[in-house]
Amino acid sequence: MSLSESEKHAVRHYKYCGGDSSPVYAAVLSPWAQFCVDTFVPLSMAPNTITLTGLVMSLLATTLTLIYNPTLAPGGPRWLHVVTGVSMFAYQTLDNMDGKQARRTGSSSALGMFFDHACDSINAGVTIIAMGSVLGTGWTPLLFITYLASFIPFYLQTWEEYYSRTMILPPFNGPSEGLLMSMGLCFASALYGSELFHEAVMDAPAVLIQADDSFFFRCELGFQSHPILLIIMHCSVFAEMVMHIMVAHLVERKVSIVERYGVWVFAVITYLGVYGGEAYRSLEYALLIFNTGLSAVLMLNTFILVCSEFAATLNISVFKINPK
Numbered sequence: 119m120s121l122s123e124s125e126k127h128a129v130r131h132y133k134y135c136g137g138d139s140s141p142v143y144a145a146v147l148s149p150w151a152q153f154c155v156d157t158f159v160p161l162s163m164a165p166n167t168i169t170l171t172g173l174v175m176s177l178l179a180t181t182l183t184l185i186y187n188p189t190l191a192p193g194g195p196r197w198l199h200v201v202t203g204v205s206m207f208a209y210q211t212l213d214n215m216d217g218k219q220a221r222r223t224g225s226s227s228a229l230g231m232f233f234d235h236a237c238d239s240i241n242a243g244v245t246i247i248a249m250g251s252v253l254g255t256g257w258t259p260l261l262f263i264t265y266l267a268s269f270i271p272f273y274l275q276t277w278e279e280y281y282s283r284t285m286i287l288p289p290f291n292g293p294s295e296g297l298l299m300s301m302g303l304c305f306a307s308a309l310y311g312s313e314l315f316h317e318a319v320m321d322a323p324a325v326l327i328q329a330d331d332s333f334f335f336r337c338e339l340g341f342q343s344h345p346i347l348l349i350i351m352h353c354s355v356f357a358e359m360v361m362h363i364m365v366a367h368l369v370e371r372k373v374s375i376v377e378r379y380g381v382w383v384f385a386v387i388t389y390l391g392v393y394g395g396e397a398y399r400s401l402e403y404a405l406l407i408f409n410t411g412l413s414a415v416l417m418l419n420t421f422i423l424v425c426s427e428f429a430a431t432l433n434i435s436v437f438k439i440n441p442k
Contacts, residue, residue, distance in 0.1 A: 125371060128368065128369045128370040129229075136279070136286055140289055148214065151211055159219055162439060164437050165220040165230050166234075168219055170437075172208065173209070173240060183198060183250075187251045190254070190255055192311070200308045202251070203304030206300055216230070225434070225440075229434065231368060235360060236424075239357040242269060246265050272292070279367060303315070348406065351410040351413055354413040
């Protein structure tokens with residue numbers, strides 16, 4: 119991508135405006151993150167390195183889940199749920215630390231803001247796999263519902279930030295209380311097994327998948343046939359949308375129609391194969407693998423190009439603090 123002179127000016131003069139209204143964040147999470155920054159993080163460490171480390175922790179939990187409970191069925195290893203809970207705590211702490219390190223070192227920038235949101239958008243997708251194991255959803259419509267519970271609030275919050283030019287998290291929000299509740303579910307599964315949630319909650323929506331041609335029935339077949347491909351596509355499409363909105367916010371321009379809706383073309387074409395008639399279903403796997411690969415490449419391309427352009431505009435490095 120290439121920025122105009124006015125957009126470069128906006129990037130150079132960007133100032134973060136926002137905060138977290140959560141009492142839990144103010145009383146516990148923020149002081150804890152500040153303690154970790156002051157105690158364990160050297161001044162030479164770039165904030166983006168902290169951000170990326172948090173994402174790696176989430177990817178580690180997801181990778182272990184796919185290895186030791188690939189079906190996401192109830193009865194998975196209980197130690198795995200502990201790992202998921204610990205990785206979430208590490209991610210939350212590191213996500214709170216990166217901004218404090220940026221202010222500590224005087225390296226706050228539009229690049230750091232974009233990098234943080236991009237990693238958060240990717241994390242919102244990959245973490246759902248580990249949570250599917252914690253809740254024992256299996257590759258079913260229940261996992262799809264869990265995805266919506268993660269994606270929709272994140273997307274709406276990003277849109278709010280785009281229009282209001284500020285990000286004020288409410289007293290009860292996902293990054294603070296939401297993650298703490300998810301950690302609680304992880305440790306509850308570690309103590310009592312994921313069967314606890316399966317028996318109490320997970321059978322309730324079964325009526326939704328009785329008809330063979332229903333949306334949720336086809337969703338279940340899609341997840342069971344090609345789950346990893348579907349998830350990569352969902353995550354890529356979601357992250358691509360979030361990145362474009364964030365870029366528009368940071369360079370102070372309108373989001374174009376193509377940026378707003380274009381990425382959904384890949385999902386719609388793929389869903390024709392999953393949910394369409396027999397003529398489309400014969401192409402299901404080919405459509406899915408093509409669009410998953412293309413959407414993932416486009417998402418990574420956007421991520422790399424934006425980081426490179428912002429770094430060049432600001433004359434800084436992505437993972438290195440330039441000497442003053």
